[in-house]
Amino acid sequence: MQNPILTVSHITKRFTGTTALDNVSLELYPQEILAVMGENGAGKSTLMKILSGIYPYGSYDGEIKIQDTLCRFKSPAYSEAAGIAMIYQELNLELDLTVAENILLGRYPKTKMGLINWEQVYQDAGAALERLQVKIDVHAPVRSLSPSMQQLVSIARALYCNPKILILDEPTSVLTEKETETLMQILHGLQKQNIACIYISHKLDEVFKLCDRMVILRDGKWISEYSKSQGYQSTRIIEDMIGRRLDVMYPKTKKKIGEEIMRIEHFCVQHPFAYGKHIIEDVSFSVRKGEILGLAGLVGAGRSELVSAIYGLTDSIGGTLYFDGKKITHPTPERSIRMGMGFLSEDRKKNGFVWTMDIEQNMTLAILKEISQGGFINQSREDKISDEYFDRLRIKAPDKKTLITSLSGGNQQKVIIAKWLMTKLKLLILDEPTRGIDVGTKAEIYKLINDLAAQGIAVIMISSELPELIAMCDRFIVLGKGVVQAELSKKDADEVSIMRAASCT
Amino acid sequence: MESQGEKKRFGRLSQWFLRKQESSVILVLILYCVIVTIVNPVFISANNVVNILRSTGFTLIVVVGMTLVLITAGLDLSVGSVFAMGSIVCGICCTAGISVWLSMLIGTGVGLLFGMTIGFTIVKTGIPPLMITLGMQYIGRGMVSAITKGVPVYPLPDGFTSLEKISLFGIIPIIVPVSILIAVAGHIVLSRTTFGRSVYAIGGNQEAAKISGINIDRTKMIVYSLTSALAAFSGIMMASRLGSAEPSTGTGFEMKVICACIIGGTSSFGGTGTVLGAALGAVFMEVITNSLTLMKISVYWQNLFFGVILIAAVLLDQYKRALMMRQSVKVKE
Numbered sequence: 001m002q003n004p005i006l007t008v009s010h011i012t013k014r015f016t017g018t019t020a021l022d023n024v025s026l027e028l029y030p031q032e033i034l035a036v037m038g039e040n041g042a043g044k045s046t047l048m049k050i051l052s053g054i055y056p057y058g059s060y061d062g063e064i065k066i067q068d069t070l071c072r073f074k075s076p077a078y079s080e081a082a083g084i085a086m087i088y089q090e091l092n093l094e095l096d097l098t099v100a101e102n103i104l105l106g107r108y109p110k111t112k113m114g115l116i117n118w119e120q121v122y123q124d125a126g127a128a129l130e131r132l133q134v135k136i137d138v139h140a141p142v143r144s145l146s147p148s149m150q151q152l153v154s155i156a157r158a159l160y161c162n163p164k165i166l167i168l169d170e171p172t173s174v175l176t177e178k179e180t181e182t183l184m185q186i187l188h189g190l191q192k193q194n195i196a197c198i199y200i201s202h203k204l205d206e207v208f209k210l211c212d213r214m215v216i217l218r219d220g221k222w223i224s225e226y227s228k229s230q231g232y233q234s235t236r237i238i239e240d241m242i243g244r245r246l247d248v249m250y251p252k253t254k255k256k257i258g259e260e261i262m263r264i265e266h267f268c269v270q271h272p273f274a275y276g277k278h279i280i281e282d283v284s285f286s287v288r289k290g291e292i293l294g295l296a297g298l299v300g301a302g303r304s305e306l307v308s309a310i311y312g313l314t315d316s317i318g319g320t321l322y323f324d325g326k327k328i329t330h331p332t333p334e335r336s337i338r339m340g341m342g343f344l345s346e347d348r349k350k351n352g353f354v355w356t357m358d359i360e361q362n363m364t365l366a367i368l369k370e371i372s373q374g375g376f377i378n379q380s381r382e383d384k385i386s387d388e389y390f391d392r393l394r395i396k397a398p399d400k401k402t403l404i405t406s407l408s409g410g411n412q413q414k415v416i417i418a419k420w421l422m423t424k425l426k427l428l429i430l431d432e433p434t435r436g437i438d439v440g441t442k443a444e445i446y447k448l449i450n451d452l453a454a455q456g457i458a459v460i461m462i463s464s465e466l467p468e469l470i471a472m473c474d475r476f477i478v479l480g481k482g483v484v485q486a487e488l489s490k491k492d493a494d495e496v497s498i499m500r501a502a503s504c505t
Numbered sequence: 506m507e508s509q510g511e512k513k514r515f516g517r518l519s520q521w522f523l524r525k526q527e528s529s530v531i532l533v534l535i536l537y538c539v540i541v542t543i544v545n546p547v548f549i550s551a552n553n554v555v556n557i558l559r560s561t562g563f564t565l566i567v568v569v570g571m572t573l574v575l576i577t578a579g580l581d582l583s584v585g586s587v588f589a590m591g592s593i594v595c596g597i598c599c600t601a602g603i604s605v606w607l608s609m610l611i612g613t614g615v616g617l618l619f620g621m622t623i624g625f626t627i628v629k630t631g632i633p634p635l636m637i638t639l640g641m642q643y644i645g646r647g648m649v650s651a652i653t654k655g656v657p658v659y660p661l662p663d664g665f666t667s668l669e670k671i672s673l674f675g676i677i678p679i680i681v682p683v684s685i686l687i688a689v690a691g692h693i694v695l696s697r698t699t700f701g702r703s704v705y706a707i708g709g710n711q712e713a714a715k716i717s718g719i720n721i722d723r724t725k726m727i728v729y730s731l732t733s734a735l736a737a738f739s740g741i742m743m744a745s746r747l748g749s750a751e752p753s754t755g756t757g758f759e760m761k762v763i764c765a766c767i768i769g770g771t772s773s774f775g776g777t778g779t780v781l782g783a784a785l786g787a788v789f790m791e792v793i794t795n796s797l798t799l800m801k802i803s804v805y806w807q808n809l810f811f812g813v814i815l816i817a818a819v820l821l822d823q824y825k826r827a828l829m830m831r832q833s834v835k836v837k838e
């Protein structure tokens with residue numbers, strides 16, 4: 001076998017209260033795509049951040065070698081210079097700059113006068129995107145791109161400085177299946193260009209297809225290693241990841257679908273970027289108590305825009321909303337919560353949690369009225385309810401006074417889910433509820449959703465993972481071109497019929 | 506190799522130190538007081554301490570409001586003008602023969618109205634508070650000048666001027682317990698009530714707060730109204746102390762107040778801060794002013810001092826933020 005290009009040995013990283021990595025060693029061989037797998041909070045991102053220099057040399061024990069040279073990264077700039085490029089779990093683009101500016105940010109070519117050579121900037125950016133075989137206007141502001149396009153821009157950015165090692169931390173959590181397919185091809189292409197990859201994802205099928213080898217971490221410890229040539233066994237792998245057997249992925253609960261709880265008629269919603277255009281033209285549907293309604297559609301079909309208008313976060317241009325038999329004229333989040341709606345938004349970092357607050361304060365944000373008397377927060381009531389949910393959702397943190405920013409992505413999601421479970425729910429809107437969540441937790445969340453439905457709570461669910469949507473929902477509304485393309489019942493719905501309706505053919 | 510244990514202990518200590526900015530302010534404050542006392546023992550004479558506390562009182566009242574404003578990631582530059590407005594309105598009312606209590610109520614009420622206007626404009630237009638309150642600073646000052654034509658309201662009736670001379674145990678001026686009372690109330694509101702929680706949430710992440718059903722507009726309206734009302738009230742107390750309502754009073758006051766909050770650990774980016782810290786910041790500002798005089802350092806150096814301390818405080822705040830942000834790293838340059 002060849003010599004490894006990257007050797008990580010005996011890495012231990014502690015944060016106050018947690019050991020994120022405990023004596024982890026692994027190797028990366030040239031031209032290899034290595035998967036690092038594990039549950040939320042297993043320490044994957046932490047390990048990658050050590051490799052990329054975010055946690056500088058000295059803040060951890062153990063050593064990193066590239067080929068045979070010992071690396072002591074003081075900052076990301078050092079690791080970049082050593083040939084490591086990283087795509088972070090959270091997108092880190094400057095939304096108001098153009099695509100080209102983002103790709104070359106901090107590395108702008110200069111003219112002889114010392115000014116930025118803009119012509120060169122656009123040319124280089126174009127070339128970088130060319131390499132990925134994607135067509136994106138380099139002059140477009142990043143804000144106007146879909147999350148998947150943004151992801152591609154960050155990949156182009158990472159590739160711009162010709163890395164030897166590319167680290168991708170959950171790159172596909174915001175991508176659709178088709179885009180994931182494209183990304184895989186791109187990665188295979190890079191493999192031929194002699195780039196080794198470390199790939200993190202919670203999607204097993206994707207990893208099985210793409211990766212040559214996989215390393216599994218649990219609780220910061222190295223657990224096992226499998227290679228493609230031996231063949232992957234998903235039960236073994238899942239067991240290694242979550243430390244127990246996973247019985248059923250989509251647990252079934254007995255439930256009765258009741259009467260209608262919410263109905264919209266002729267909803268019309270403004271396009272978020274294109275002024276004067278409507279992303280939703282005319283949509284009507286209803287949802288009933290205990291029903292899980294799936295909203296399907298391609299990226300850009302306006303699913304998220306529609307639900308945030310229903311919830312009252314953004315204004316709708318036209319249409320009527322009926323909730324619990326009453327006509328609601330101007331929904332606001334405050335009113336919606338009082339009526340019994342909950343809304344888990346798509347972008348956790350942007351509007352999911354308040355990052356200056358701890359777990360407990362984030363959890364109780366939507367029930368401040370319930371846990372207070374005369375405007376004063378009843379501390380013991382807050383403690384009691386947050387303790388209950390902290391344990392029930394098995395949130396991995398030293399305690400509930402931990403700042404939410406120090407949690408892993410999946411655990412942050414659990415905190416936000418807890419926030420809504422605490423309210424008096426009648427309808428819960430879930431926009432990509434399992435984005436970036438590990439298998440074990442996914443199964444837990446599916447169970448939670450089913451339990452809610454069994455209690456007679458209606459659920460509207462959006463997911464770009466079709467298998468998940470199909471397994472969970474009782475009925476499907478497929479959106480496309482601003483209208484309802486199809487309404488499918490459980491027995492008519494499969495991936496083919498939904499995709500066909502979504503692509504409007 | 507350096508000893509790992511030593512390093513860890515230091516890390517934990519420094520983290521504790523950074524997290525509790527109140528305690529670091531206290532430490533620095535005490536240290537500073539000791540030095541000044543050594544240079545000039547007059548510093549801790551009862552008279553001087555009372556003096557410091559009295560002048561702190563006027564700032565502290567406004568600092569309580571400003572802390573709330575800053576925590577919502579806002580800013581209020583108009584407090585100096587409102588301070589003058591409160592004292593003028595109240596002064597005019599008393600001299601016109603309206604009873605002292607009612608005059609004070611009217612003065613504070615005018616401040617409240619002014620603050621509501623600020624809050625309303627910020628909420629409805631979405632223009633950054635910096636711009637709006639800068640405009641309102643000029644509007645407020647302009648109104649004061651127009652009403653008084655630049656002439657102080659003087660003399661003020663005895664019933665009014667004797668107010669500030671009331672003292673507790675014959676030595677502590679009334680402004681001290683009054684301001685402490687307001688600060689304690691502010692502290693309780695911020696740390697114990699749903700309103701306080703909303704204020705923190707808005708500053709931390711306004712969009713997340715909105716989704717969670719927090720009424721952003723109402724909270725901001727209350728915060729700005731409260732701050733202006735407190736500024737007007739503080740101005741009234743000042744008029745009572747001076748025996749005259751000066752149209753130019755409170756010029757530059759907003760900077761002193763903001764400075765006190767920031768030194769006390771309130772983040773200029775919103776989301777974090779406590780009234781206790783800000784109150785200590787206010788004491789700190791006053792101690793420096795006072796001590797420079799006692800140490801016979803020219804007052805011209807004062808502003809330089811404040812500037813340096815302010816920047817140091819902001820740097821510390823940024824570092825704290827960086828610690829918190831680690832998880833959601835933004836890589837630039």
Ligand SMILES: Nc1ncnc2c1ncn2[C@@H]1O[C@H](COP(=O)(O)OP(=O)(O)OP(=O)(O)O)[C@@H](O)[C@H]1O
Pocket residue numbers: 015016018019020038039040041042043044045046047089396397405406407408409410411436438831832
């Ligand atoms: N800055 C920090 N301060 C304190 N603890 C932290 C910090 N960053 C991470 N942790 C803890 O370290 C552990 C590993 O986190 P990490 O983000 O590496 O998980 P992950 O495997 O990437 O999970 P996910 O799949 O959810 O992204 C978690 O328990 C987390 O709470």
Ligand SMILES: [Mg+2]
Pocket residue numbers: 044045046089169408409
């Ligand atoms: Mg991660």
